[in-house]
Amino acid sequence: MALxxxxxxxxxxxxxxxxxxxxxxxxxxxxxxxxVVVVLSAMSGETDRLIxxxxxxxxxxxxxxxxxxxxxxxxxxxxxxxxxxxxMGHKAKSFLGFQVPVITDQAFSKARILRVQKEAVLKxxxxxxxxxxxxxxxxxxxxxxxxxxxxxxxxxxxxxxxxLDADVCDIYTDVDGVYTTDPNICSKARRLSQITYDEMLExxxxxxxxxxxxxxELAKKYNVPVYVKSSFSDEGGTLVTxxxxxxxxxxxSGVTYDRDQAKITVIHVPDRPGxxxxxxxxxxxxxxxxxxxxxxxxxxxxxxxTFTVSRKEVLEAKRIIGEAVQGIGADKLEVDENVAKVSVxxxxxxxxxxxxxxxxxxLANERINILMISTSEIKVSCVVEAKYTELAVTALHDAFxxxxxx
Amino acid sequence: MALxxxxxxxxxxxxxxxxxxxxxxxxxxxxxxxxVVVVLSAMSGETDRLIxxxxxxxxxxxxxxxxxxxxxxxxxxxxxxxxxxxxMGHKAKSFLGFQVPVITDQAFSKARILRVQKEAVLKxxxxxxxxxxxxxxxxxxxxxxxxxxxxxxxxxxxxxxxxLDADVCDIYTDVDGVYTTDPNICSKARRLSQITYDEMLExxxxxxxxxxxxxxELAKKYNVPVYVKSSFSDEGGTLVTxxxxxxxxxxxSGVTYDRDQAKITVIHVPDRPGxxxxxxxxxxxxxxxxxxxxxxxxxxxxxxxTFTVSRKEVLEAKRIIGEAVQGIGADKLEVDENVAKVSVxxxxxxxxxxxxxxxxxxLANERINILMISTSEIKVSCVVEAKYTELAVTALHDAFxxxxxx
Numbered sequence: 001m002a003l004x005x006x007x008x009x010x011x012x013x014x015x016x017x018x019x020x021x022x023x024x025x026x027x028x029x030x031x032x033x034x035x036v037v038v039v040l041s042a043m044s045g046e047t048d049r050l051i052x053x054x055x056x057x058x059x060x061x062x063x064x065x066x067x068x069x070x071x072x073x074x075x076x077x078x079x080x081x082x083x084x085x086x087x088m089g090h091k092a093k094s095f096l097g098f099q100v101p102v103i104t105d106q107a108f109s110k111a112r113i114l115r116v117q118k119e120a121v122l123k124x125x126x127x128x129x130x131x132x133x134x135x136x137x138x139x140x141x142x143x144x145x146x147x148x149x150x151x152x153x154x155x156x157x158x159x160x161x162x163x164l165d166a167d168v169c170d171i172y173t174d175v176d177g178v179y180t181t182d183p184n185i186c187s188k189a190r191r192l193s194q195i196t197y198d199e200m201l202e203x204x205x206x207x208x209x210x211x212x213x214x215x216x217e218l219a220k221k222y223n224v225p226v227y228v229k230s231s232f233s234d235e236g237g238t239l240v241t242x243x244x245x246x247x248x249x250x251x252x253s254g255v256t257y258d259r260d261q262a263k264i265t266v267i268h269v270p271d272r273p274g275x276x277x278x279x280x281x282x283x284x285x286x287x288x289x290x291x292x293x294x295x296x297x298x299x300x301x302x303x304x305x306t307f308t309v310s311r312k313e314v315l316e317a318k319r320i321i322g323e324a325v326q327g328i329g330a331d332k333l334e335v336d337e338n339v340a341k342v343s344v345x346x347x348x349x350x351x352x353x354x355x356x357x358x359x360x361x362x363l364a365n366e367r368i369n370i371l372m373i374s375t376s377e378i379k380v381s382c383v384v385e386a387k388y389t390e391l392a393v394t395a396l397h398d399a400f401x402x403x404x405x406x
Numbered sequence: 407m408a409l410x411x412x413x414x415x416x417x418x419x420x421x422x423x424x425x426x427x428x429x430x431x432x433x434x435x436x437x438x439x440x441x442v443v444v445v446l447s448a449m450s451g452e453t454d455r456l457i458x459x460x461x462x463x464x465x466x467x468x469x470x471x472x473x474x475x476x477x478x479x480x481x482x483x484x485x486x487x488x489x490x491x492x493x494m495g496h497k498a499k500s501f502l503g504f505q506v507p508v509i510t511d512q513a514f515s516k517a518r519i520l521r522v523q524k525e526a527v528l529k530x531x532x533x534x535x536x537x538x539x540x541x542x543x544x545x546x547x548x549x550x551x552x553x554x555x556x557x558x559x560x561x562x563x564x565x566x567x568x569x570l571d572a573d574v575c576d577i578y579t580d581v582d583g584v585y586t587t588d589p590n591i592c593s594k595a596r597r598l599s600q601i602t603y604d605e606m607l608e609x610x611x612x613x614x615x616x617x618x619x620x621x622x623e624l625a626k627k628y629n630v631p632v633y634v635k636s637s638f639s640d641e642g643g644t645l646v647t648x649x650x651x652x653x654x655x656x657x658x659s660g661v662t663y664d665r666d667q668a669k670i671t672v673i674h675v676p677d678r679p680g681x682x683x684x685x686x687x688x689x690x691x692x693x694x695x696x697x698x699x700x701x702x703x704x705x706x707x708x709x710x711x712t713f714t715v716s717r718k719e720v721l722e723a724k725r726i727i728g729e730a731v732q733g734i735g736a737d738k739l740e741v742d743e744n745v746a747k748v749s750v751x752x753x754x755x756x757x758x759x760x761x762x763x764x765x766x767x768x769l770a771n772e773r774i775n776i777l778m779i780s781t782s783e784i785k786v787s788c789v790v791e792a793k794y795t796e797l798a799v800t801a802l803h804d805a806f807x808x809x810x811x812x
Contacts (some may be wrong), residue, residue, distance in 0.1 A: 065486075071481075083460055084463045092468075093471075094471055098549070
């Protein structure tokens with residue numbers, strides 16, 4: 001008897017008809033002899049509606065209250081599914097974040113899971129109950145409701161799968177798997193049957209929206225096999241796992257892009273120890289995620305420090321860094337919001353030289369200027385002007401012949 | 407410094423504009439030097455919308471899940487008010503039922519409050535925080551969300567006022583007080599400035615919808631002064647209290663009616679000890695409230711037992727009693743749904759004879775047949791054909807000259 005965690009996203013529970021469809025899938029899994037834990041998002045559009053309400057109530061809503069408000073979206077879907085399942089004769093019980101409980105830190109609106117207490121869920125599973133858990137939410141040590149930030153339901157599902165030692169975590173979404181790139185901007189995009197955690201992590205971080213990066217980190221850490229599938233079809237799917245057997249010869253597995261980028265440059269920074277801390281610690285304190293960081297070579301004791309943040313947080317970042325700039329004696333700040341990040345990802349890069357060179361050559365052939373470069377063992381990211389995003393992605397997909405099955 | 411509990415009903419928080427209006431009233435109370443606890447209902451119509459969703463998901467929704475679903479209505483309003491108050495510069499914190507916590511029994515959808523733990527709320531009040539509590543909800547001993555049934559927010563407010571030893575519990579609603587009868591069907595209805603708990607209790611039980619009976623019971627038990635006021639005007643109001651000083655000479659204070667009545671008669675019941683238990687215990691087990699009970703004088707060892715239940719529960723009651731009837735050897739059941747209850751209430755009845763006689767005479771003059779009669783120390787209720795409701799109320803209001811200020 002396997003223990004399966006299934007997560008369904010917002011489009012899969014958008015209305016009662018679709019929730020009924022989820023109920024059928026869940027029952028099929030249960031009747032195949034499995035224990036089932038279902039994790040749901042809010043109906044698509046609902047979280048945005050609640051966020052809008054909160055912002056109408058106050059331009060900068062108190063975040064504790066904001067979290068309690070927007071967590072109602074998942075409360076609605078899990079109780080409706082549990083009502084349906086019970087109505088169809090299958091014992092089911094919903095669990096809110098505080099009922100599991102999923103314990104998080106107190107970073108309201110982007111809380112991190114500290115631990116999942118599994119006893120109550122295991123008890124229900126042992127009794128044959130289908131357990132339906134609210135994604136996206138938890139509680140802190142003081143019984144306040146917290147939410148995990150955008151896409152947090154994926155993280156909830158993987159965290160539950162890890163805590164319960166589930167056999168697999170199925171992520172049902174509106175696409176049927178992970179593609180070599182976004183099919184919306186590149187018609188040659190091909191679905192991958194398998195991908196490693198590290199590649200998926202880099203793809204998610206680099207802008208592929210199919211899984212939230214934190215959920216992939218967590219899956220990797222606890223070695224949870226994650227299967228990305230379509231809610232609307234039984235075909236396809238991509239398995240995200242430790243080691244993809246048939247992938248030895250793949251140098252590059254995907255090209256991603258992220259338009260939610262803004263570039264900030266701190267100009268003429270005195271180059272002495274502790275400068276990076278002075279700039280980035282205040283951002284971390286305000287929970288602003290910094291993506292790429294580039295420090296130029298020092299000239300005459302001064303350097304320029306460039307980094308990227310989410311476009312949504314650029315104003316706050318600018319304000320925070322603006323204060324820090326005075327303290328450290330830098331000249332000024334420059335902000336560019338018209339940028340995008342294009343990334344090439346592949347675990348084969350580790351043992352293959354020349355991937356970066358080929359990327360730069362490909363972009364140069366298209367006369368695309370590279371504004372920032374950052375590399376990891378299995379990824380090369382380039383920040384380019386936003387208007388070149390589609391061109392860069394298509395050219396790189398072609399250059400590495402990703403349309404071909406290996 | 408007084409501690410004031412303010413409860414606002416669904417029409418008072420129907421949209422953001424009205425919630426802003428509530429915020430202003432709350433701030434005014436706070437700035438007058440009071441500690442304030444606010445209890446809110448869901449936006450008007452929201453609970454009905456959620457109930458409809460639940461019934462679409464399954465004709466007889468699992469009640470644990472149902473409670474968790476419909477409790478989201480209050481979660482929305484309290485967090486929005488707390489966001490607004492914080493946005494206006496006033497520290498405010500929302501409390502869900504499980505966060506207070508308000509501990510209830512496990513009778514999902516009509517739970518009763520067992521106790522209110524006051525420590526967390528008192529701590530916030532001591533720090534000058536405005537506390538905003540979700541009405542209508544609590545949690546049971548196993549951390550399941552429970553709801554208190556229709557109008558439960560009044561009960562929440564009074565229970566909080568009692569636990570916190572508040573100076574007053576203001577109930578803001580869409581009418582400006584308690585009237586001698588329903589102004590919608592009797593134009594001569596007059597607002598009462600004061601009324602006793604017992605009278606209010608009888609009026610609420612007899613169908614006046616301004617306060618939920620359980621909230622009045624609770625107010626009486628803990629001697630909480632309750633002030634019924636309009637959300638939309640600072641005029642008027644009715645104080646519900648232990649003893650209304652100027653009320654000595656009032657024999658009758660109000661006439662109420664309740665159309666949500668159905669009459670069930672168990673015919674030819676063997677008249678032996680334990681028969682009433684055999685009929686009514688099964689109803690109690692199914693949480694069906696029985697209102698009036700009449701047992702005819704026994705003839706030749708047999709009697710008829712007539713009682714009224716809510717029209718919504720008549721089918722279930724019929725089914726339950728139908729089973730009991732066979733066991734006790736009664737002949738059959740008769741059900742009449744076209745009835746209404748008209749009641750005359752007044753604490754002065756205790757010391758004045760002739761009130762009942764005057765009621766019967768008044769109805770007889772209008773040629774209204776009385777189907778059932780039940781009396782308490784301060785109330786006389788008559789069940790009549792539903793079509794005579796308005797006529798009976800108006801005639802009784804006139805007969806006792808309730809339009810005249812005393």
